[in-house]
Amino acid sequence: MELGMVGLGRMGANMAERLVRGGHTVVGFDPGAAAREQAAARGIGAAASLAELVAALPAPRTLWLMVPAGAVDATLAELRPLLAAGDTVVDGGNSNYKDTVRRAGELLAHDLHYVDSGTSGGVWGLQEGYSLMIGGEEAAVERLRPIFETLAPAAERGWGRVGPSGAGHFTKMIHNGIEYGMMQAYAEGFAILGRKAEFGLDLHQIAQIWRHGSVVRSWLLDLSADALGKNPDLQGIAPYVEDSGEGRWTVAEAIDLDVSAPVITASLMERLRSREKDSFADKLLAAMRNEFGGHAIRKE
Incomplete structure (x- = not known):
């Protein structure tokens, strides 16, 4: 053709x-x-x-x-x-x-x-x-x-x-919403593994193990393993995550249809949060903890 x-x-x-x-x-x-x-x-x-x-x-x-x-x-x-x-x-x-x-x-x-x-x-x-x-x-x-x-x-x-007409783009929108949730779960899981310093875990090795036979194996995991193999500490990558807009549309659709979608919604919120260099909300949280409990405030 x-x-x-x-x-x-x-x-x-x-x-x-x-x-x-x-x-x-x-x-x-x-x-x-x-x-x-x-x-x-x-x-x-x-x-x-x-x-x-x-x-x-x-x-x-x-x-x-x-x-x-x-x-x-x-x-x-x-x-x-x-x-x-x-x-x-x-x-x-x-x-x-x-x-x-x-x-x-x-x-x-x-x-x-x-x-x-x-x-x-x-x-x-x-x-x-x-x-x-x-x-x-x-x-x-x-x-x-x-x-x-x-x-x-x-x-x-x-x-x-x-x-x-419209069904294809609607389905792709939900596909991307699911992708948001899956990516966030992988990111959080590997962050927890990496924080357990006393075990000295090799995140690339673990990703490779999970790629075969594990119930969490996926193409996203394959790509994660590849990224960790090239750059284990993710040096040079800013903790700033964009969104294409389809995650927002998915959350809005869930609200319109009265469908609970907490994982997709939370993953979208985390992307927005990643862009906050000077979070007013976090400052206010620290101030409130100080006010009601006398908890220490870290100075800038």
Whole structure:
């Protein structure tokens, strides 16, 4: 199949290259000239504009978006007048599922198909394949089956249509919320192990042991073992953790649906806490302990 890839950042370019390796023809566009040049060097066709990209594709066209969530509406506004009835747009980024439902309705009014593909796999997807959680009309998804089968770890696993438009991004949102909780649990567990100084525990060794046969083995543990092997004391890494926004959306959805999600919520709060260099809350806690119990206060 032939398709256009809009957004040739690291993940978009990797996905395009995996498709090219699988025998598909990919023409890409990115506003950055350097990204286009790098993509061309990897066997990916490069267009200088969205108009040139659309013109290079046979009908019915398929455009796969790998752009930040905040740039999707602007990209669609520029792209829509260039498309014709029957064309399909796939959003493979981390859009809010509510925006996806809205966008699908807006494009459907112009006889355009909108498919959302929650995509997991990160920088390893080029070699290992991507986990694809897909939402959209059944016929539109089925037409793109060869694309999904090539991007996935195998044609028969690691991908699937999970529901109508928005369902793919909703599922990926919850996936990321679960990821927050798992990562936090690993981080806390290894922190406790490391604090037990009298045992002199080798955290990399323990991670390697757990990777095989343990009930807590996972790809995240594999990556943790790799990180600890390269940098046992994590020197040079600031204790500051970003969040992509999907953890926040997951917590908000749990509240809206009256579902208790304390682990995911706590893991999100810990990420926010990691960014506090001068915590007013902690200072007030210390002051309160001093007031009611005369506990000592450490001076700055």
